[in-house]
Amino acid sequence: MSTCEANIKQPVIGEELRTTSMAANEDGIAEAAALLRAGRLVAFPTETVYGLGADARSGSATARIYAAKGRPRFNPLIAHFASVEGAFAQGVFDADARALAAAFWPGPLTLVVPSRSESSVCDLVRAGLPSVALRVPSHPIARAMLAAAGVPVAAPSANRSGRISPTTAAHVLGDLAGRCDLVLDDGPTPGGLESTIVACLGGPPRLLRPGGVTREAIELVLGRALDGAERDTLVAPGMMASHYAPRAKLRLYVTDPDEGEAVLDFAGLLRSRRRTTYFDLSPAGLLEEAAANLFGHLHRLDASGKNSIAVAPIPTHGLGEAINDRLARAAAPRS
Ligand code: TXA
Ligand code: MG
Numbered sequence: 001m002s003t004c005e006a007n008i009k010q011p012v013i014g015e016e017l018r019t020t021s022m023a024a025n026e027d028g029i030a031e032a033a034a035l036l037r038a039g040r041l042v043a044f045p046t047e048t049v050y051g052l053g054a055d056a057r058s059g060s061a062t063a064r065i066y067a068a069k070g071r072p073r074f075n076p077l078i079a080h081f082a083s084v085e086g087a088f089a090q091g092v093f094d095a096d097a098r099a100l101a102a103a104f105w106p107g108p109l110t111l112v113v114p115s116r117s118e119s120s121v122c123d124l125v126r127a128g129l130p131s132v133a134l135r136v137p138s139h140p141i142a143r144a145m146l147a148a149a150g151v152p153v154a155a156p157s158a159n160r161s162g163r164i165s166p167t168t169a170a171h172v173l174g175d176l177a178g179r180c181d182l183v184l185d186d187g188p189t190p191g192g193l194e195s196t197i198v199a200c201l202g203g204p205p206r207l208l209r210p211g212g213v214t215r216e217a218i219e220l221v222l223g224r225a226l227d228g229a230e231r232d233t234l235v236a237p238g239m240m241a242s243h244y245a246p247r248a249k250l251r252l253y254v255t256d257p258d259e260g261e262a263v264l265d266f267a268g269l270l271r272s273r274r275r276t277t278y279f280d281l282s283p284a285g286l287l288e289e290a291a292a293n294l295f296g297h298l299h300r301l302d303a304s305g306k307n308s309i310a311v312a313p314i315p316t317h318g319l320g321e322a323i324n325d326r327l328a329r330a331a332a333p334r335s
Contacts, residue, residue: 017041017180018178018181019182022183023185023186024141028184028185029141031182032182033148036053036145037151039064040054040064040181042180043166043183044141044142044155045141045142045169045184045189046108047189047191047212048192048193049157050165050166050167050172052068052155052156053154056120056125056153061154062124063124065155065156068179069176070161073127077133077155078133078135078154079121079135079153080136080153081136081146082146084136087105087135087136089116090115090120091114091115091131091132092113094200097111097200097205100198100200103221104221105135106137106143107137107213108138108191108194109213110195110209110211111134111135111197112133112197112199113201114131115131115132131199131201133197145184158183159175159176162243164299164330165194165295167188168188171299189292192294192295193294194209195211195213196213197209204224204226205226207227209325210322214318215321243326245330246309248262248302251308251309261306263277263278264301264310266282266285266290267282267283267312269313270310279293281293287315287320290319291323294323294326311331
């Protein structure tokens with residue numbers, strides 16, 4: 001029986017933990033690695049957002065992730081690896097997948113490929129699917145932690161299911177204090193948007209989630225247009241219409257905000273209508289800066305207690321595709 005099968009039946013719902021926060025130095029990384037090997041939950045920085053990690057080989061460890069986040073078990077997790085070779089050993093990579101891995105790993109790209117029968121990633125991480133989502137992060141702390149742990153680490157974004165993704169340790173603690181063992185604090189994450197997810201499952205590669213690597217960069221490597229995920233189809237099981245949801249209602253593509261509404265601006269477009277609650281994703285109109293600021297500003301707007309947020313139009317090219325995707329989900333009606 002595999003570790004996964006042996007452990008999968010242990011219930012871990014409703015566990016209350018003492019959450020420690022440590023600086024991401026040598027001691028912090030050693031503690032994180034030891035906890036991961038012991039089947040515990042560690043939140044850690046990546047180049048995209050903070051992840052909530054557990055040993056991807058273990059059913060009981062990864063069950064803790066689903067419990068801590070309140071995540072439905074049909075929604076699979078991404079397995080993170082210290083090395084490209086480690087990730088290659090888990091799945092079947094066709095020529096496109098190999099080209100994308102060569103171009104963007106380590107970095108903010110997740111590849112969904114057919115799982116190998118000898119893969120060490122357990123069933124629960126894949127939510128029982130025949131495919132597996134693999135990522136080799138570039139963030140030095142994530143890499144050091146993965147190497148020290150010596151195990152693949154399953155990690156969704158370190159937020160409660162459906163809520164705004166965390167780009168600081170404080171965001172993680174706001175959502176998951178008492179629900180994970182350790183937060184490795186390395187300040188704000190540089191990228192700010194989750195990884196781009198591309199499925200290479202035999203046919204032409206498909207974009208399941210826009211993210212930190214732009215469609216344009218991927219198409220340049222593939223030498224052809226990327227099949228998009230049709231809107232309204234549940235392509236990545238986790239891509240629900242409503243996600244990243246702040247407490248306030250979001251109105252998108254606004255050029256004339258209402259009186260008393262909070263404003264989330266881009267490139268100073270709504271500056272003349274500046275309110276007490278006003279944030280600009282990038283006064284200079286840079287999409288990289290806007291991506292890095294997006295979740296932080298949504299967290300700040302959430303804390304402001306405003307009921308309605310007017311969001312300026314954001315360009316749709318480059319990282320704008322992922323920014324608009326996240327905003328559309330944040331604005332979607334909640335169930
Ligand atoms: O940047 C990121 O990707 C962050 C950091 C922590 O690495 N992680 C992250 O994980 O965003 P999460 O769980 O929030 O989003 C993972 C997405 C989900 O929408 C899930 O449904 C999809 O990946 N996914 C995972 N395995 C899949 C599979 N086999 N087929 C299709 N989609 C999959
Ligand atoms: Mg997430």
